[in-house]
Amino acid sequence: MSAPRTRNCYWSLNLCGELDSRTEASVGSFDARRGIYAAPNPEMQIAAVCLVVRHHTTSIPDITALKFITCGLIPPPKRAVLAHLGIPLTPGGKPEPATPIIRQAEVDFVELVKGQSYNTVLSLADGAWNVDTLDLLPEGSQPQISVEELVAAEKTIKADKRIQELAKAVGVEPEQIVCDGWSIGYDDRFPQQRRVQQALIFARFGEHENLYAHPMDFIAVLDSNAETVLQIDFPPTRKSTPNGPALSVSTTAPGALGAEFAAANRDRIPPPKKPFDFLPDLMAKSDPDYKPREGLKPLHVVQPEGVIVHQGATIYADAGDLAAFTHREGIALSTITYNDNGEIRPLFYRLSLAEMVVPYGAPEFPHSRKFAFDSGEYGMGTMANELSLGCDCLGQIHYLPGSYVANDGSVITIKNVICIHEEDNGVLWKHTDYRPGGRSQTVRRRRLVISMVCTLANYEYIWNYHFYQDGSIELETRLTGILQVYVGADGEPNPHGTYVAPNVNAHYHQHMFSLRIDPMIDGLQNSVMETDVMRMPDAPTGSVQNFAGNAFMTKDSLIKQEGSRQYDLSTDRRWRIVNSARKHYSSGANVGYSIGVKGGMVPSFVREDSWCARRSGFIKAPLWVVRDVEGPKGSRMWPSGKYVPQSRTTPEDSLEKWSTGGGKVEDEDILVYVTFGTTHIPRPEDWPVMPVEHLNITLKPQSFFTKNPSMDVQGSKDTHSVAAFTNGDAAGTVIMSDAFDLEALVHVEQDFYDSGYKDGHDHGRIHGLIEGRALGREKGFEMWEELGFYQGFAMMWQSIYTLQGRTDECVVSVKGAAPVTELLRQPRDAPHQAPLEPHCAVPRVNPSSADASSELDIPKLFRQIRSRYKALCATLGVRPSLRASTDGEAAEGDASPTGDMEKSPGKSSGGPVWSVGDGTAGRSRSSSAGVEISF
Ligand SMILES: [Cu+2]
Structure with a gap:
């Protein structure tokens, strides 16, 4: 049955759950549709299945006391599911006709008396479950460790008398003992048939306080079925020696079972007492x-018109089978189409x-x-949190529940285990035509x-699957929480860890993940192409083929046989899943999806034959390609085998073994496993709670769409976005707008820049004006001082002439000089040439501000005035005393204050001036410019 699809329905996927399938949920435009595994709700199904198993086993003598570990759905055959959903198997092909799907469940349980483990498969027929098979698991196979077993470990440890004595010896009371149950890892001192855990032990000195601040100096091993302590191990310490840190024991090999504390050859180390809380009320008390922190303003995610459909064209989730949850993987996404x-x-099955x-x-x-192995040993789904609206998730949220089985066969349901919502994630694409008047387009x-x-x-761990409008998918893994720590002795060297706090040793570690991709790029027959980018071979710089030496190219190699591939940084290696049955109309390449691994590529640092790598072969390579093989209990699934706890070697049914099968993986129904991770060298800043770290693996269309498939996404202008800052209040402080929101925050840097620029400009302008005015005043003083001298000179001679009654006497000593009276007369008809009545010609205001188009030439005016003065002096027979300068230059009559100003702005190289601004202006005139007037 195909989902109804409109043009604003893009992504489609099923959240494939344990036993449930048809939760009729509808939030916003999530379109609920009847699931493929039609069955009632999971809580009823898990309980019903376990009840049938219990009844069935009562007649089996070897099975008396059951501990249920897992109960889940066996994925139906792939082709049947695709036929049912109307998804074609080939590019543009027709889907196969639907066939009935028989729902099957499987249960793992432990028989407590004999300590054996079983797997049973059941089928649903006419609404009732029936047992199909019941298999005793091979000796030593252990199903995953249940939540109850982890919790019970603490009870067992606390109750143990010897542990209580050990704790007491370092000042820890029995009720203060706490521990984390852990998978044993690898310890061949215990038979695999025995269901064991190790317990990492801490002290807790107050309710809800951070117990990890107080690690204890011993680690226990317990029997999960018998709930008894089997062994207490005492890690050795290190001492500094001239040859480097040395252990207190002779080897890093396991000690003998039952060995006493003395064998560790060290002192007891009391747990550090200093609290490092993370709950605010406790921090307030203890620190x-x-x-x-103050000042954070509310940030709301508002979706006034609901979710998913945005302007008629964005992403769309068809969450039909809404159980969404598996006890082992947590989120499992199925049948993703576009x-x-x-x-x-x-795209992906x-x-x-x-x-x-x-x-x-x-x-x-x-x-x-x-x-x-947090997934294979505990189950990522069973470790999931119940999420909290408004804390874990913002905006309009659709939650899905998840259920798993309890040890007694009842159901544990986590109500809000999977969160589905929309997020703004910045800009999707943008372009601006930078030319004047050019337009720009931004799409969020x-x-x-x-x-x-x-x-x-x-x-x-936070798992986020992201679906984008450009057809890409991303798995983002976020890491946070509290570091796993052990106690360090005072001054103990620490070559494999970081003291994140005094005596709190966080060991170096890696987080290695395996993403299982079951691809169906335009159909089931897919291949993986490896691409290396390289310099053009055999073409050195200067050669005919590559004269400039710049040429580089790609080399594609099809992965033809099952196996693994290593990453190669030198060739910027990349992989893509392709379908050779369809080519891109333009690039000519096979349609495909590339696997972006750069957000999580990491080499493994444990040795290839280490205890760890023997069990986790998948960490040996970043990419694995194998055939999918469907058996009676589903496809190839688990990289480290189905039963992970206490395994010691590479299981037959695991990725490393499949990859050596030599099967053809060209144009086949394949599986791709991507190993990604991070190396965690702890920082003190990761303590007491680590700020979140991100790893991102992407799946991006490559030659799959004709062009960017998100060109149809509309640009939008968010009306809730406002400027982050207003002009400021009266006190000059910046006020944050009440309507502050994300958009404003995004622009905050630009806003700071703009306001900083404006402030700087305004301030600079004020200082410029002050300096400019001072300089103008100085220069103006010089000019008017000179002009005043000439004017005074002229007025004096005019008075003398008037007194003596001379009118047109001409004492000609300079050829062509005009009569004195003429020289002294103010030529009102030509004010610009008025020589010795300078106030008529020389402007008293800044001509540039009075009249921007003024053609006034002050240096020229000064030259004219000086000429007339010299002519007058010649006529009168007195020695001219030019005021512009006292040196010889002045005699030339060319030096002018304004001329100087033009030549060297800011320098006062003209004649001496009275100082300005000291209150003595006009009175302390330099005497160096001697005035000699002779009659
Ligand atoms: Cu870590």
Whole structure:
């Protein structure tokens, strides 16, 4: 049955659950549709299945006391599911006709009396479950460790008398003992048939306080079925020696079973007492310096018109089978398709986190057995949190529940285990035509998020599957929580860890994940292409083929046989899943999806034959390609085998063994496993709770769509976005707008720049004006001082002439000189040439501001005035005394204050001036410019 699809329905996927399938949920435009495994709700199904198993086993003498470990759905055959959903197997082909799907469940349980483990498969017929098979698991196979077993470990440890004595000896009371149950890792001192855990022990000195701040100096091993302590191991310590740190024991190999503390050859180490809380009320009590950070304003995610459909064209989640949850993988996404302009194109049959391991780097026993397979040994789903609206998830959220089986066969349901919502993720694409008047287009990136948060004792993993409008998918893994720590003695050297706090040793470790990709790129027959980017071979710089030496190219190699591939940084190696049955209309390449691994590529640092790598072969390579093989209990699934706890070698049914099968993987129904991770060298800043770390693996269309499939996404202008800052209040402080939101925050840097620029400009202008005015005043003083001298000179001679009654006497000493009276007369008809009445010609205001178009030439005016003065002096027979300068230059009559100003702005190289601004202006005139007037 195909989902109804409109043009605003793009992504389609099923969240394939344990036993449930048809939750009729509808939030916003999530379109619920009847699932493929039609069955009632999971709680009823898990309980019903376990009841049938219990009844069935009553007649079997070897089975008396049951401990249920897992109960889940066996994935139906792939082709039947695709036929049922109307998804074609070939590019543009027709789906196969639907056939009935028989739902099957499987249960793993432990028989407590004999300590044996069983697997049973049941089928649903006419609404009733019937047992099909019941198999005793091979000796030593252990189903995953249940939540109840982890919790029970603490009870067992606390109750143990010897542990109580050991704790007491370092000041810890019995009720203060706490512990984390852990998978044993690798410890061949215990038979595999015995169901064991190790227990990492801490002290807790107050309710809810951070117990990891107080690690104890011994580690126990317990029997999970008998609930008794089997062994207490005492890690050795290190001492500094001239040859480097030396252990207190002779070897990093395991000690003898039952060995006493003395064998560790060291002193007891009391747990550090200093509290390192993470709950605010406890921090307020325990840390005198603690003060809640202030100033954060509310940030709301508002989706007034609901979710998913945005302006008629964005992403769309068809969450039909809404159980969404498996006890082992947590989120499992199935049958992901993309509606490419009406053609439903299959992409991925199933995506999930199939396995992970966390190897620690300290070699001394028992730290060396510390490497947990958090997915395969505990179950990522069973470790999941119940999420909290408004804390874990913002906006309009659709939650899905998840259920798993309890030891007694009842059901444990986590109500809000999977969160589905939309997020803005910045810009999807943008271009601006930079030319004047050019237009720009910005489209926001909206993503659909399907997420889950899991707590693995001290640590947290956040799993976010992102679906984008450009056809790409991303698995983002976020790591947070509290570091796994052990106690360090005072001054103990620490070559394999970091003291994140005094005596709190966080060992180096890696987080290695295996993403299982079951691809169906335009159909089931797919291949994996490896691409290396390289310099053009045999073409040195200067050669005919590559004269400039710049040429580089790609080399494609098809992976033809099952196996693994290593990453190669030198060739920027990449992989893509392709379908050779369809080519891109333009690039000519096979349609495909590339696997972006750069957000999580990491080499493994444990040795290939280490305890850890023997069990976790998947960490040996970043990429694995194998055939999918469907058996009676489903496809190839688990990289480290189905039964992971206490395994010691590479299981037959595991990725490493499949990859050596030599099967053809060209144009086949294949599986791709991607190993990604991070190396965690702890920082003190990771303590007491680690800020989140991100790893991102992407699946991106490559030659799959004709062009960017998100060109149809509309640009939008968010009306809730406002400027982050206003002009400021009266006190000059910046005020944050009440309507502050994300958009404003995004622009905050530009806003700061703009306001900084404006402030700087305004301030600079004020200083420029002050300086300019001072300079102008100085220069103006010089000019008017000179002019005043000439004017005074003229007025004096005019008075003398008037007194003596001379009118047109001409004492000609300079050829062509005009009569004195004429020289002295103010030529009102030509004010610009008025020589000795300068106030008529020389402007008293800044001509540039009075009249920008003024053609006034002050230097020219000064030259004219000086000429007339010299002519007058010649006529009168007196020696001219030019005021512009006292040196010889002045005699030339060319030096002018304004001329100087033009030549060297800012320098006062003209004649001496009275100082300005000192209150003595006009009175302390320099005497150097001697005035000699002779009659
Ligand atoms: Cu870590």
